[in-house]
Amino acid sequence: MQVRQNLPLRSLTTFGVAGTSARTLTLERLEQLDALIEALAGSLPFILGGGSNVLFARDLHEPLVLVRLKGRRLLDDGGATILLEVGAGEGWDDTVSYTLSQGWFGLENLSLIPGLAGGAPWQNIGAYGVEAAELIETVQAVHTGTGERRTFSTADCDFGYRSSFFKTADGRRWLITSVRLRLSREPHPRIAYGEIQQELAARAALAAPEVSDESADPTGQPAGSPSPQQVAAAVRSIRRRKLPDPASLGNAGSFFKNPIVSRDDAEPLRVAYPKAPVYPVPDAAHVKLSAAWLIESAGWKGFRDGDAGVSAQHALVLVNHGNATGPQLLALARRIQQSVHDRFGIALEPEPVIVA
Numbered sequence: 268m269q270v271r272q273n274l275p276l277r278s279l280t281t282f283g284v285a286g287t288s289a290r291t292l293t294l295e296r297l298e299q300l301d302a303l304i305e306a307l308a309g310s311l312p313f314i315l316g317g318g319s320n321v322l323f324a325r326d327l328h329e330p331l332v333l334v335r336l337k338g339r340r341l342l343d344d345g346g347a348t349i350l351l352e353v354g355a356g357e358g359w360d361d362t363v364s365y366t367l368s369q370g371w372f373g374l375e376n377l378s379l380i381p382g383l384a385g386g387a388p389w390q391n392i393g394a395y396g397v398e399a400a401e402l403i404e405t406v407q408a409v410h411t412g413t414g415e416r417r418t419f420s421t422a423d424c425d426f427g428y429r430s431s432f433f434k435t436a437d438g439r440r441w442l443i444t445s446v447r448l449r450l451s452r453e454p455h456p457r458i459a460y461g462e463i464q465q466e467l468a469a470r471a472a473l474a475a476p477e478v479s480d481e482s483a484d485p486t487g488q489p490a491g492s493p494s495p496q497q498v499a500a501a502v503r504s505i506r507r508r509k510l511p512d513p514a515s516l517g518n519a520g521s522f523f524k525n526p527i528v529s530r531d532d533a534e535p536l537r538v539a540y541p542k543a544p545v546y547p548v549p550d551a552a553h554v555k556l557s558a559a560w561l562i563e564s565a566g567w568k569g570f571r572d573g574d575a576g577v578s579a580q581h582a583l584v585l586v587n588h589g590n591a592t593g594p595q596l597l598a599l600a601r602r603i604q605q606s607v608h609d610r611f612g613i614a615l616e617p618e619p620v621i622v623a
């Protein structure tokens with residue numbers, strides 16, 4: 268197992284903020300787990316995957332563990348579904364592309380989400396009407412204090428909106444080593460999301476002369492229904508249009524969760540701003556508000572203070588224009604929270620992990 272002292276943090280997160288990790292351990296193989304647990308000697312490490320959901324606002328004094336466990340294994344290949352085990356260090360989007368190329372469907376709406384597979388259950392990633400929890404069968408993890416290895420069922424994972432057991436104080440003790448995904452051999456495109464429908468319609472209009480070729484679809488789906496590959500392509504192009512690419516502009520995607528509030532708490536907003544988006548959630552006593560709408564309406568879209576800013580493309584995305592520090596981005600996030608609260612009485616909760 269590789270151990271490095273005083274490693275710069277800048278290239279380890281998509282925000283690209285400076286910082287130093289006092290001691291960094293890189294886990295590449297399961298056989299290194301015992302050595303890792305021994306090296307940690309009971310201390311609570313910070314576990315990092317692709318660094319696309321983290322803001323470091325200080326140097327790391329605790330051990331940093333980089334999870335680089337690779338490998339994909341087909342565990343069950345019978346009938347209408349398959350079970351695929353994915354090492355926590357595999358790229359998430361690579362995994363989506365791989366499964367589509369094999370004719371295993373379900374992940375298409377989660378295309379182009381940065382990060383590694385181990386990060387997916389951690390916050391139950393979701394996009395365009397699908398959450399990872401719907402496809403995850405189990406999560407394999409090791410306790411960083413005791414070395415206990417355990418398989419978590421979806422019930423154990425306690426998935427919720429951008430949340431799971433692994434996000435809790437107890438959960439942070441567990442290092443996810445792999446994720447098992449139950450995928451379908453039958454395409455079941457999930458296209459209820461308006462943006463996907465619009466994108467698919469626009470693509471179909473452009474490709475109109477070729478429609479007859481595509482109707483001879485190898486997946487055998489009904490004519491007119493988009494293939495999972497087409498849904499993935501639509502999601503990719505929407506995301507490329509809407510979200511800044513971390514390779515050219517540091518960011519961690521949506522910086523705030525969409526607030527879920529009681530219907531009573533949403534009522535003053537609804538009355539004062541009839542155009543404010545309000546979405547139903549399974550619990551009928553609550554509704555989901557659009558954090559992007561709240562931030563944009565409070566005037567923050569495109570704002571910049573030095574190198575810390577809010578994307579001009581998407582009000583939910585905080586960006587590092589070059590040399591913003593973690594504390595500067597955090598200060599900006601707090602100003603936005605305060606301003607949205609003062610204006611609309613709604614509390615915004617950050618989505619990325621903030622190490623401050």
Ligand SMILES: Cc1cc2nc3c(=O)[nH]c(=O)nc-3n(C[C@H](O)[C@H](O)[C@H](O)COP(=O)(O)OP(=O)(O)OC[C@H]3O[C@@H](n4cnc5c(N)ncnc54)[C@H](O)[C@@H]3O)c2cc1C
Pocket residue numbers: 281313314315316317318319320321334355359380381382383384385386387389390391392393394433441442443444510511512513518519520521620
């Ligand atoms: C441009 C952009 C778009 C994004 N879009 C979306 C989106 O649509 N939907 C969405 O849900 N998210 C989105 N994200 C956020 C992010 O990509 C996901 O949350 C991703 O799953 C994080 O994975 P990661 O490997 O980068 O995790 P990291 O950022 O490395 O870690 C995030 C947290 O997970 C924990 N963690 C990571 N790996 C492990 C492991 N193996 N064991 C235990 N704990 C672990 C870390 O300790 C940390 O607390 C976006 C981010 C960016 C930059």
